[in-house]
Amino acid sequence: MRAHSISQATLADGRELYYFDDAAVDAADGGPGGTDAAAQRLGSRRPGFADRRAPGARSAAGELRFDALTGEWVAIAAHRQSRTHLPPADECPLCPSTPENPSEIPAPDYDVVVFENRFPSLGPDVGQLPAQPAWGTSVPAYGRCEVVSFTQDHTGSFSSLGEVRARTVVEAWAARTAALSALPGIRQVFPFENRGAQIGVTLHHPHGQIYAYPYVPPRAAVLAAAARKYYDDAGGRDTLTGSLLRAERTDGSRMVLEGRHFSAYVPFAARWPLEVHLVPHRQVADLAGLDGGEKDELARLYLDLLRRLDALYPTPTPYIAAWQQAPLDKLLRPAGYLHLQLTSPRRAADKLKYLAGSEAAMGAFINDTTPEAVAERLRDAADTTAAGTTGTEGSTR
Numbered sequence: 501m502r503a504h505s506i507s508q509a510t511l512a513d514g515r516e517l518y519y520f521d522d523a524a525v526d527a528a529d530g531g532p533g534g535t536d537a538a539a540q541r542l543g544s545r546r547p548g549f550a551d552r553r554a555p556g557a558r559s560a561a562g563e564l565r566f567d568a569l570t571g572e573w574v575a576i577a578a579h580r581q582s583r584t585h586l587p588p589a590d591e592c593p594l595c596p597s598t599p600e601n602p603s604e605i606p607a608p609d610y611d612v613v614v615f616e617n618r619f620p621s622l623g624p625d626v627g628q629l630p631a632q633p634a635w636g637t638s639v640p641a642y643g644r645c646e647v648v649s650f651t652q653d654h655t656g657s658f659s660s661l662g663e664v665r666a667r668t669v670v671e672a673w674a675a676r677t678a679a680l681s682a683l684p685g686i687r688q689v690f691p692f693e694n695r696g697a698q699i700g701v702t703l704h705h706p707h708g709q710i711y712a713y714p715y716v717p718p719r720a721a722v723l724a725a726a727a728r729k730y731y732d733d734a735g736g737r738d739t740l741t742g743s744l745l746r747a748e749r750t751d752g753s754r755m756v757l758e759g760r761h762f763s764a765y766v767p768f769a770a771r772w773p774l775e776v777h778l779v780p781h782r783q784v785a786d787l788a789g790l791d792g793g794e795k796d797e798l799a800r801l802y803l804d805l806l807r808r809l810d811a812l813y814p815t816p817t818p819y820i821a822a823w824q825q826a827p828l829d830k831l832l833r834p835a836g837y838l839h840l841q842l843t844s845p846r847r848a849a850d851k852l853k854y855l856a857g858s859e860a861a862m863g864a865f866i867n868d869t870t871p872e873a874v875a876e877r878l879r880d881a882a883d884t885t886a887a888g889t890t891g892t893e894g895s896t897r
């Protein structure tokens with residue numbers, strides 16, 4: 501019997517923060533985590549730690565401008581120029597608070613924490629975008645940007661978390677997806693992780709983010725339109741992502757791993773030197789729609805996948821882990837199908853792919869690797885990670 505305890509606190513400038521505690525596992529289950537009662541006590545004391553920083557005004561909101569040339573929205577967030585950039589460890593805003601470092605997290609310890617970004621691209625206000633935007637249309641940057649800290653430990657990465665902790669992060673993603681989806685005007689909720697200073701990470705502490713957009717972002721809109729067309733052509737009886745999953749499992753040459761509820765493969769037309777899609781076997785709109793058994797397996801397989809990625813080279817591989825969820829749009833949502841797109845620009849131990857002319861200006865990707873060869877390397881990486889998995893399992897508290 502597992503239960504994740506969730507509790508809310510408020511930071512000095514009014515931002516919301518949520519503590520997600522590792523599941524308490526009954527002694528009968530033989531797992532780590534102590535008793536439910538102990539976890540409840542621990543969970544309930546954390547919101548009691550007040551933010552001791554001086555109450556301050558929130559960062560100024562940015563704006564959304566309509567790009568008439570493309571029909572896309574652009575967030576103008578000049579206030580983000582002053583955001584914290586690779587601070588030293590003793591000034592880390594994601595470490596638990598100490599007397600010397602009153603951080604973003606008031607409690608002296610935590611498992612997983614989610615809070616509103618101090619320098620958001622979107623928010624804090626939410627609302628509807630105008631239905632007929634044109635050149636010159638500008639609105640407050642409605643929406644929400646949240647930070648998800650995976651652990652109180654400053655070093656390491658998602659892949660070095662234990663399985664219990666990874667499961668808590670999955671729970672946090674699901675709970676925040678549900679909560680953000682319910683905010684007025686939100687059209688897309690996007691949990692993601694940028695890992696590696698090479699791709700622009702500004703804090704080393706292991707963390708991800710969740711953006712809640714007041715519109716369906718361009719790439720999500722392209723995926724959603726293709727999904728909707730396939731769904732309509734199939735009379736509402738099949739999904740595009742489901743059909744691709746079946747095709748990849750039948751073909752087999754690009755499969756990386758197969759579980760009971762999820763499978764991962766390098767897509768047939770991968771755009772990045774490293775690209776893997778992790779897909780649930782059942783059509784589910786978003787992380788909030790997964791059941792307990794699916795979340796358990798997701799935590800395990802996602803760790804497996806990340807460890808394979810890190811086993812490819814002597815140094816950690818930078819990546820973007822992007823959760824594609826169904827848009828909150830009556831027309832698009834029925835065809836939507838949750839999946840992870842894990843991509844990396846790394847094409848060799850010492851080389852990164854840069855998005856240059858063809859990709860950046862034309863959106864036309866050229867991949868210097870073959871998806872089949874990448875899949876084979878990731879399958880073989882399991883041997884290397886087996887030792888690592890044993891070594892790191894449970895090491896994070």
Ligand SMILES: [Zn+2]
Pocket residue numbers: 589592593594595653654705
């Ligand atoms: Zn830290």
